[in-house]
Amino acid sequence: MNDKEPVRRRFLKQGAALAGLAMGAVGSAGAQAPESAAPAGSPADRRFYGARSPFEKSLRTPTHTPFQDSIGIITPSSLHFVNNHGYNPPDIDPQQHRLLIHGMVDRPLVFTVEELKRMPSLSRVHFVECAGNTAEGRDADSIQESHGFMSCSEWSGVSLSVLLAEAGVQQGASWIVAEGADAPRHSKSIPLDKATEDVFVAYGQNGEAVRPENGYPLRLIVPGWEGINHVKWLRRIKVVDEPYMARMESTMYVTLWPKLQGKGRWFNFEMGPKSVITRPSAPLKLPGPGFYEISGLAWSGGGLIRRVEVSTDGGRTWKDARLDEPLHRIAHSRFRFPWSWNGEETVLMSRSTDERGQVQPALADISKMWGVEPQFFKTTKTRVNHWNAIHPWRVARDGSVHNAVFS
């Protein structure tokens, strides 16, 4: 209730100020709103293109999605995470933009955006997750930093297999290289099998054009695979017979497990089964003991989420959470679990299982895979990717919620 007071007071003060004006000077409520300064029907006029309530404060970092505030499974386009490796998104006029398909094809083709929109289309809900998600912020005391390098949207576009069939893929081709129109010409090699399985060229995101930061006017969607594959501002697809070892795929996204003894594993594709409790999560604070719905997200590059279990006692016991339907393949799935907090310190965790029976690993499992002790990850400067460990939130007695990954 208290937080409403200042609002009411402000309203009364404004009312009093208006009352002091000459009679008849009070215009319509719409005429007093600051946004009405925008010309009617202009892009800034909110009556024609909506904006959220000024009371809503959730923001990107500006790179990470604020999952502490997330509702449902769709990330608002305006809060979708952004990874441009430090470069500005290019300003692209869709009328001028072209997509070239060439290389080992019978007929090299150039498409305009309008031509792509005339073709058979599809819409699918998929997450995009950077391979560095949670790896970089694994110790952060905020879900936005630890888990905000992913998002989930409904993407719409044209199946790449349709475009490749138009061009006629030649014998011996085994990879494609997709290239973006940003300054570094971000490029990614993708095996042809995947490219013709479920990859698509998207022009739509959550019911409107893909946002400029997320690839306007065209981006690749490579369901379930590392974010680096989802090439934004897509301008070129070359059909080839070997991977091209482009800059990002041969540097930042290489696996460097100590047990590989100085060798790197270049190509890592699918994102593993993962989940996180978004509410409560750090840095939210519970106001006191009593009932809370624990709610979170589960996803896997391997397909559907089949099961999510929740522990409210630091992993001693696990119970099945309820999953919201319909479930989408390779998409965020919302889980819910009723909980009564008794006011004592405790640790909350979630664990997902996908349709292939893959279970989200514990920190100990990931450590074993790397051939290190768990504490290695507390201090190492080695770049870590694919961090899908079960994520523990510690609820302190004062109701504050903290990342408990290393405790």
Ligand SMILES: Nc1nc2c(c(=O)[nH]1)N[C@H]1C(S)=C(S)[C@@H](COP(=O)(O)O)O[C@H]1N2
């Ligand atoms: N052209 C281009 N595409 C790109 C990138 C980029 O820097 N340039 N970053 C990639 C990486 S590493 C990720 S994780 C995703 C992020 O997608 P988003 O910025 O739409 O969230 O885009 C991929 N596609």
Ligand SMILES: [Mo]
């Ligand atoms: Mo990424």
